[in-house]
Amino acid sequence: MAKVLMKGNEAIGEAAIRAGCKNYFAYPITPQSEVAEYLAKRMPEVDGVFLQGESEVAVGYMIFGASACGERVMTTSSSPGVSLMGEAISYISAAQCPAVFVNIMRGGPGLGGILPSQGDYFQATKGGGHGDYHLLVLAPDGVQEAVEMTMKAFGLAEKYRGPVMILGDGLIGQMMEPVEFPDDLMTEPSNKDDWATSGMDTRKSDKRNLVRSLFLDPKELNDNNLALKAKYEQMKKEEVLYEGYNTDTDYKVLIVSYGTMSRVCKTSIDMMKQDGIEVGLLRPKSLFPFPEDAVFKASTKESCQSVISIEMSMGQMVEDVERCVKGQRKVDFYGECGGDIPTPEKIIEIIKGLL
Amino acid sequence: MGKSFSTPKSLSDNYTHYCPGCTHGIAHRLVAQAIDELGIAGRTVGIAPVGCAVLAYNYFTCDFQEAAHGRAPAMATGIKRVRPDLIVFTYQGDGDLASIGMGEIIHAANRGEKFTTIFINNAIYGMTGGQMAPTTMPGQRATTAPAGRDTDQTGMPIRMANLLKELVTPGYITRQALLNPKQINKAKKAIKKAFEYQVEGKCFSFVELISTCPTNWGLTPVDALKWAEDTLLPYYELGDYKVPE
Amino acid sequence: MAYQHIIDSERCKGCGLCVNFCPKKVLEITDKVNAKGHFPVYQARPDDCIHCTICCIMCPDVAISVVETEKVTTD
Numbered sequence: 001m002a003k004v005l006m007k008g009n010e011a012i013g014e015a016a017i018r019a020g021c022k023n024y025f026a027y028p029i030t031p032q033s034e035v036a037e038y039l040a041k042r043m044p045e046v047d048g049v050f051l052q053g054e055s056e057v058a059v060g061y062m063i064f065g066a067s068a069c070g071e072r073v074m075t076t077s078s079s080p081g082v083s084l085m086g087e088a089i090s091y092i093s094a095a096q097c098p099a100v101f102v103n104i105m106r107g108g109p110g111l112g113g114i115l116p117s118q119g120d121y122f123q124a125t126k127g128g129g130h131g132d133y134h135l136l137v138l139a140p141d142g143v144q145e146a147v148e149m150t151m152k153a154f155g156l157a158e159k160y161r162g163p164v165m166i167l168g169d170g171l172i173g174q175m176m177e178p179v180e181f182p183d184d185l186m187t188e189p190s191n192k193d194d195w196a197t198s199g200m201d202t203r204k205s206d207k208r209n210l211v212r213s214l215f216l217d218p219k220e221l222n223d224n225n226l227a228l229k230a231k232y233e234q235m236k237k238e239e240v241l242y243e244g245y246n247t248d249t250d251y252k253v254l255i256v257s258y259g260t261m262s263r264v265c266k267t268s269i270d271m272m273k274q275d276g277i278e279v280g281l282l283r284p285k286s287l288f289p290f291p292e293d294a295v296f297k298a299s300t301k302e303s304c305q306s307v308i309s310i311e312m313s314m315g316q317m318v319e320d321v322e323r324c325v326k327g328q329r330k331v332d333f334y335g336e337c338g339g340d341i342p343t344p345e346k347i348i349e350i351i352k353g354l355l
Numbered sequence: 356m357g358k359s360f361s362t363p364k365s366l367s368d369n370y371t372h373y374c375p376g377c378t379h380g381i382a383h384r385l386v387a388q389a390i391d392e393l394g395i396a397g398r399t400v401g402i403a404p405v406g407c408a409v410l411a412y413n414y415f416t417c418d419f420q421e422a423a424h425g426r427a428p429a430m431a432t433g434i435k436r437v438r439p440d441l442i443v444f445t446y447q448g449d450g451d452l453a454s455i456g457m458g459e460i461i462h463a464a465n466r467g468e469k470f471t472t473i474f475i476n477n478a479i480y481g482m483t484g485g486q487m488a489p490t491t492m493p494g495q496r497a498t499t500a501p502a503g504r505d506t507d508q509t510g511m512p513i514r515m516a517n518l519l520k521e522l523v524t525p526g527y528i529t530r531q532a533l534l535n536p537k538q539i540n541k542a543k544k545a546i547k548k549a550f551e552y553q554v555e556g557k558c559f560s561f562v563e564l565i566s567t568c569p570t571n572w573g574l575t576p577v578d579a580l581k582w583a584e585d586t587l588l589p590y591y592e593l594g595d596y597k598v599p600e
Numbered sequence: 601m602a603y604q605h606i607i608d609s610e611r612c613k614g615c616g617l618c619v620n621f622c623p624k625k626v627l628e629i630t631d632k633v634n635a636k637g638h639f640p641v642y643q644a645r646p647d648d649c650i651h652c653t654i655c656c657i658m659c660p661d662v663a664i665s666v667v668e669t670e671k672v673t674t675d
């Protein structure tokens with residue numbers, strides 16, 4: 001498997017094709033327009049569909065229409081654009097259609113900035129739209145993981161018949177890293193004949209299919225919500241992903257951090273290790289389902305005195321960390337979110353303040 | 356002497372929820388007749404709006420999707436792009452299409468998306484109980500224009516067929532009405548032609564249908580037809596506004 | 601060819617459009633309410649019906665149909 005040096009945004013586009021997704025709808029927005037530019041060239045080469053919609057709102061519903069008729073489909077956007085797709089994501093969840101959304105986060109709120117950020121954690125994991133729904137959210141920490149998570153997302157979306165989100169940031173999108181596309185991550189599309197509006201002739205059936213989310217009857221609506229909830233419970237059992245870094249030592253402080261921020265933390269951990277200071281990192285790879293037990297276990301290790309959530313935001317994941325530590329340890333937070341990424345030295349300074 | 360008449364197969368046998376005399380039911384029948392006559396039910400996917408016709412899928416027997424308010428043209432675009440072999444139609448009211456969904460319909464028409472839109476223009480918001488729509492007439496009362504539409508505050512009613520015909524992209528843009536048998540028969544031909552253009556993969560097709568809303572106009576069904584004839588037709592002139600070569 | 605005019609009085613909502621447009625004034629609204637609480641239409645003067653299907657065209661609820669019947673009438 002030859003490695004190739006690729007920009008994150010383009011690698012994510014290529015990953016979709018390698019995963020068997022031939023349909024991409026999107027709207028330009030910095031810092032991820034390169035995905036669209038790349039797929040505008042690539043999709044025709046594989047007889048795929050590329051279309052730039054008139055807005056992220058419209059794109060959200062192009063995704064919904066295409067998915068609801070049984071085809072694999074993806075879109076990519078960035079923070080403000082993902083806000084505009086919030087309603088469609090709620091509809092897609094309620095109507096139970098598979099779809100892959102990629103958010104290459106930029107600074108917010110408002111027009112914010114175009115530099116990397118992690119300010120959409122709540123939007124992604126607590127619901128950016130209305131109603132009780134969840135996205136399955138995966139957070140890569142670099143271009144290779146962005147590729148692998150994107151490729152896996154299509155199978156997961158079909159397994160759970162719902163939207164899956166890859167939550168990257170502007171750094172992952174813009175930087176270049178050597179990357180490979182594992183061909184064992186390509187999954188065959190699932191059979192969708194019992195629900196997708198693929199045309200009765202296509203299904204050789206005279207039973208028509210209906211994709212909707214309106215349930216005026218309270219019992220029907222409650223049942224639909226219970227069906228969604230059962231999927232989210234299943235995700236919590238089967239889809240939790242995380243990484244422990246330096247957690248086999250007697251660390252005094254546990255950092256909880258994800259994505260780009262967690263890589264900086266790893267560097268600072270290595271540097272402190274040389275000074276004889278052991279610090280552990282618990283890195284969630286799945287943000288929903290959140291690695292609750294892993295965070296609790298790592299926080300309550302004998303040697304660990306305190307926990308700190310380090311994010312490129314004003315503090316969002318920290319609330320989940322506090323929830324999972326259950327008061328067993330002091331939980332602190334450090335974050336910056338103008339777009340500058342905290343340096344390892346800054347992290348070391350913060351950690352030393354806790355010792 | 357005489358002829359037969361029966362319910363088209365593409366209509367389900369459910370009773371509709373529409374108010375007595377509401378011409379939605381006529382529009383549904385004409386669409387179903389077009390689908391039957393072209394023999395395309397097996398590959399047709401309808402898209403219901405948000406509005407009185409949100410439950411349209413209960414009255415058709417083909418595959419159906421239910422759109423968010425105003426977004427049916429985007430969903431139709433999504434289907435047509437990934438499955439160009441499917442016949443797709445959106446069925447939308449004036450609040451759905453001309454208000455919240457204006458962006459979607461203009462861009463779908465401008466891209467020349469090869470689906471068919473059935474646009475019910477009854478100059479009012481029906482489902483939510485009679486609010487003003489972009490197509491509400493000057494001085495026409497609505498629950499959000501209790502003294503009648505004040506065009507100084509809310510502008511003039513929007514004529515969708517006239518608007519869409521200005522797009523340079525080829526398409527079939529027509530305005531018909533459902534107010535008497537002659538108009539209905541003409542509307543039936545126009546709807547069938549719209550679907551034929553799609554079956555041939557020729558162009559985007561848009562059929563605006565001047566319709567009634569007896570309940571929210573506060574008129575009997577027959578008087579509503581008369582009011583529409585006298586008040587709507589002079590402003591919303593019928594005819595083909597754009598026909599592809 | 602003979603035809604039979606059929607009204608599905610349960611489906612009819614008594615909106616009166618057919619009554620208004622029937623060229624032969626055959627139809628009227630009955631005073632017997634149906635299950636849905638509507639007062640459906642009925643053929644007050646069935647012999648005047650010329651099976652032109654204008655009532656079917658105007659009906660928003662496909663409550664009226666006209667079917668061909670085998671027996672040849674002698675009119």
